[in-house]
Amino acid sequence: MTVELDTVYSTILQNGIRKFKYKNSRLKPFSFSEQTGKGAIFAYRSKEHMIEGIGLVITSEEGIIENNNRFSHWTPNVFRYGTYADQGKMFTKGHSENNLRQINTFFVDFDTLDPNFDYGEIILASNELGFMPTMVLRTTHGYQAFYVLDKPAYVTNKSNYKVINVAKMISNNLRNKLANDYRFPVDANANHFGITRMPNEEDVLFFEPQYRYSFKEWINWSMKVDADKKIENKNVFVLPSNQEFRQVDEPWFQLLLRSKKIQGEKGVYGRNNVIFTLSLAYYSSGYAMEECELTMLEFNDRLANPLADRELTRIIRSAYSGKYQAAHREKVIVLCQEWVDTNLSEEQLFNKKRGWWKFKKERAVRKYSHSHEWAADLLAYLNKQSYTYKPYIVSTKKELREELKIPERSLDKVLNKLKEENKIHFRIRAGRNGGITLASVHGLMRTIIRVKKEAQEAYIHAITEAFGLGRTFVHETLKQLVEPPKTAVQMEFLQLDSG
Structure with missing residues (x-):
């Protein structure tokens, strides 16, 4: 598909960064006055560079255009600032959620090499959901679909950064719908506001700027999805058991705790995420922070590349801050399949729920269908x-x-x-x-x-x-x-x- 890349960049970035370079611009008219207070994005020339964190901080669309398809990855959502972690300006710094300035797009990564899977199926499914993708890219391992907002969702301290949590809920529901209802090979491990493929002249399969929806429309849709889940769950009820349920007694907890090959790598859920998840399990199971710290210190010492004690303490305190209730089930599955065994199933990782369960009659035994x-x-x-x-x-x-x-x-x-x-x-x-x-x-x-x-x-x-x-x-x-x-x-x- 032939597209004007400058239009693609402008549509997605939504004035989050400058139009022209602040200095040494070759395109900025003499009389042009740029609005201040713009943000930054990050771009990488290869997947290997992205994994290593070797990239460029980009603060204008002119900076993207002058590189002329030489970037392979970027961050379509805009950050407040970007800088470098070294004097040689090779390793980028500032790509974190607490530095987000504005959320421009949701994206879904379809990880598949199946020759029978066509990107048209993504468009069809999206149409049924009521939200067409603005853009679909071809990647080396499948496709990426971008659902661009009609206006950015700005992340502000005044709202206590609630926009990020709301956007995550929407993104989760979108990915779960495409994965569960349509059986698409959605990558659940992808960061919601992370690095994606960079649009170029070769990989853009579908682009339609008119397909953009408001953040409010997405919120209403996501709330309806959550409400439908509750309705579906009404066909099952549990008589509670007197036995206490603790996450530290789940099989996954010991599997992660005993793993020694966990690394801290960019682009994957690694060492920090594992320690945070284990600490959350301790917290939800009623253990004091001191007991958790002793176990995490022993765990950390067994790793080939352990965290500094100061960083370890910070993660544990975050888990015990009261902002979180327990380890997230989906995160547990991702971590165990990443660092223990890729073939582990949910049945192997979690205990069966206690209590008596009653279900509505199966259709096969009912006289009438709905x-x-x-x-x-x-x-x-x-x-x-x-x-x-x-x-x-x-x-x-x-x-x-x-x-x-x-x-x-x-x-x-x-x-x-x-x-x-x-x-x-x-x-x-x-x-x-x-x-x-x-x-x-x-x-x-x-x-x-x-x-x-x-x-x-x-x-x-x-x-x-x-x-x-x-x-x-x-x-x-x-x-x-x-x-x-x-x-x-x-x-x-x-x-x-x-x-």
Whole structure:
């Protein structure tokens, strides 16, 4: 895909850094007056440099542009300042959450080498979630999708940095939705506001600046996701046990505590995270800080590269600060798979929950199904029956009822409901040779995205004819996904900047 990289940078960075370099600018007009108080980002020329922390502090878009695709990684979210840890200005410093200035984008890393996994699937799934990605990049190990905010979420001391925690909740829900609901290979270990691939002329597969949503919209969506989780959990209840539950008694605790190969490396959850997680387990289990310190000192001494005592004490005090309740389950899994055994499962790491459990009846033993279950059956059937060169089916209602075991009136209700939700299109033909032409919107979109470019217009025409839709949803929306309208913010010459 051909894109103007200066537009890409400007769209994502959202005036977080200067347009022009503060000194020695080759582009800044003489009369141009730059607003002060801008931040900084970090950029790296290779993955190896990124891991070692060898990079550049960039304070203007001009500084990015003049490097002309020589960066492989960057930080799309902006920090208050950036500096170097050494006199030679090789190792960057300041890339930490407490230094964040503004959150511009959420990003999801899809770690896969499966040749059958197409980035179009990411776009389709995102459309169903209600938040299209602004950009999709190809990486050496898969793809990265960026969901850029329409305005930055600013991190301020006045709000006690709550924006970061809220943004993390949104990012977690987005990643979990794509991983659990769509079974995508999402990298759960990726830092929410960390380093990503740098957009360049070769790796941008999809870019549409119009697909940006407000922080408030994301918050509302995330709250609804959390509410849905609570509703789902209502089908299970626990009669509490008198036995006390302690994280230090979980199998994962001893596995991490006995591991000697833990290192402190950039780009991975390492030594500091392990000590913090173990300390949280001590705290949640009711141990005094002094007891935790003794155990952590022994643990630290066994490491090949132990922490300084001062840093160790700081981590333990943070765990006992009262800001946290217990070690996070997802973090525990990541750490154990990283430093103990990559094949460890949740069943091996955690004790089974105590108490009596009662579940709602499984569908197989119920006499009736719920309408949402029939709807899911119909969508699954359509997606199974359709493929790139046959995105819709021609059948009869009788055949559908027999195939899916849905009563006649229930089928009509399901068809109309899914059509209202814009999940299917169907057209009914009366008469002796009549029937129903039916397709999922997902299947139609998949066809338009995957079909060869020279055949796209023909397929759009065939689909609109099949469903009698004219130049409505199929022609406008689906074509937009393949060739997004070029009505993005057009950068003028005076808008360039860097540092």
